[in-house]
Amino acid sequence: MTDSDKIKTLPLPFLERMKEMLGDDYDAFLKSYENPRTYGLRVNTAKLSCQEFEALSPFKLQPIPWISNGYFYNEESRPARCPYYQAGLYYLQEPSAMTPASRLPIEPGDFVLDLCAAPGGKATALGAALNDTGFLLANDISTSRARALLRNLELFGIKNMLVTDEKPAKLAQRFPSFFNKILLDAPCSGEGMFRKEEALARDWTPEKSAELSDIQKDLVLKAADMLRPGGMLLYSTCTFAPCEDEEVVAYLLSERPDMELIEMPGYEGFSAGRPKFAGAAAAFDSEELRKCVRIFPHKMDGEGHFLALFRKKGDSLPPVFRSLEKGPDKNTRKWLDEFFAEIGLKTLGGQEFDWNRVEVRKDKVYYHLPFPLDLRGISFLRNGLYLGDLKKNRFEPSQPLALALHKGDIEATISLSVSDERITRYLKGETLNIEPDEAAHKKGWHLLCADGYPVGFGKLVNGILKNKYPAGWRV
Numbered sequence: 001m002t003d004s005d006k007i008k009t010l011p012l013p014f015l016e017r018m019k020e021m022l023g024d025d026y027d028a029f030l031k032s033y034e035n036p037r038t039y040g041l042r043v044n045t046a047k048l049s050c051q052e053f054e055a056l057s058p059f060k061l062q063p064i065p066w067i068s069n070g071y072f073y074n075e076e077s078r079p080a081r082c083p084y085y086q087a088g089l090y091y092l093q094e095p096s097a098m099t100p101a102s103r104l105p106i107e108p109g110d111f112v113l114d115l116c117a118a119p120g121g122k123a124t125a126l127g128a129a130l131n132d133t134g135f136l137l138a139n140d141i142s143t144s145r146a147r148a149l150l151r152n153l154e155l156f157g158i159k160n161m162l163v164t165d166e167k168p169a170k171l172a173q174r175f176p177s178f179f180n181k182i183l184l185d186a187p188c189s190g191e192g193m194f195r196k197e198e199a200l201a202r203d204w205t206p207e208k209s210a211e212l213s214d215i216q217k218d219l220v221l222k223a224a225d226m227l228r229p230g231g232m233l234l235y236s237t238c239t240f241a242p243c244e245d246e247e248v249v250a251y252l253l254s255e256r257p258d259m260e261l262i263e264m265p266g267y268e269g270f271s272a273g274r275p276k277f278a279g280a281a282a283a284f285d286s287e288e289l290r291k292c293v294r295i296f297p298h299k300m301d302g303e304g305h306f307l308a309l310f311r312k313k314g315d316s317l318p319p320v321f322r323s324l325e326k327g328p329d330k331n332t333r334k335w336l337d338e339f340f341a342e343i344g345l346k347t348l349g350g351q352e353f354d355w356n357r358v359e360v361r362k363d364k365v366y367y368h369l370p371f372p373l374d375l376r377g378i379s380f381l382r383n384g385l386y387l388g389d390l391k392k393n394r395f396e397p398s399q400p401l402a403l404a405l406h407k408g409d410i411e412a413t414i415s416l417s418v419s420d421e422r423i424t425r426y427l428k429g430e431t432l433n434i435e436p437d438e439a440a441h442k443k444g445w446h447l448l449c450a451d452g453y454p455v456g457f458g459k460l461v462n463g464i465l466k467n468k469y470p471a472g473w474r475v
């Protein structure tokens, strides 16, 4: 389909509304559909700095000016095929979609909720910013989408996380005034993504936006109720529809007078929210809506988005938890100790290993959140990090453990260059020949690394590395 054909697929009522919204800018907006879309990559700063990534990157990068750790890349570079992707060094994300997580200021130790998180484009950014301090609850109502979310968080090596597939109402009941940072990237009509995904334009109807607006209003109230006084909530959509954007913001401000809009770090391409779209619920100064941000594809190298940053008035202290004092049973401790001695474990993700966080369920060993949460009745896919499995009298490590390890955490590594074809063969599940000077130990469990960044485990026997990369992760 040519680019001018693309314009022909845009629904007429949508175009009429955009013409009214944009006035003199409408022609430039329409013309932007003739431009190719841009491609973005966001560096996992929990694993390496942007400078380190720039020095390593095999593809040409150009910084995204409004995202501190974001880069444009050329479509032909195919960064998903590079082993650094399997090592969790970056996430591929449309550049505008990087904006919401980047405008929610995460501090070490924050309790963060991403309410509609799958597949994890924003949750991975929030988790990396927390860098295993505090904790991240990443939720999605859809179980299958929550599985993809879990995989992406595991790829990023995040430990302090709870991944749930719950109804927001249930979470709101269990966690009132609990989190101090919340991202609500709401389900929306996706008008901002019409250039990227034509199917969205084909399925669009004005009635859908009205239905979604009701859902968004419900979700934003639930999110506000889970926010602690003094905490911040970022609401975002990838649509231009006023009933899903300013109208939802106005609704929250009217229903919850303790919520206020605040300015977010700006960028020259951002456009202000529109006071006239406040809708019926305008029991506040609608000029405040100018603090919202609209992203238009004719003003920036990205697709359409909407963002609003709120603060809950007042102040509060973080919840206090009793510390965990349980730890694993004697045998689990022994088998884990033996494995850790074999690989020479010093730290886990740069932090001291905390035995109190270890718990076994059905022969699976987990490294829980650092404090106990009451999860009775809450449906979750993961609490913390899945460390591995108890087999007959021994422990076998998991892939998420491999990805949660940092350079320097363990002794038993084999580090090959990313361009060494053995890394690609490993990712396909093949066994490898390893020279004696390439491995830290003569035999046993090793962590295979690409330029020092963990990719997965293998077991060395007589110069052959038996592949332990799980079938479900292979490329």
Ligand SMILES: C[S@@+](CC[C@H](N)C(=O)[O-])C[C@H]1O[C@@H](n2cnc3c(N)ncnc32)[C@H](O)[C@@H]1O
Binding pocket: 115, 116, 117, 118, 119, 120, 121, 122, 123, 139, 140, 141, 142, 145, 167, 168, 185, 186, 187, 188, 215
């Ligand atoms: C815009 S997408 C989220 C994208 C995600 N934040 C990211 O950056 O990768 C919206 C998500 O909301 C989920 N969703 C839809 N209705 C929901 C509801 N009532 N409660 C929670 N999540 C919901 C959908 O399954 C979908 O994954």
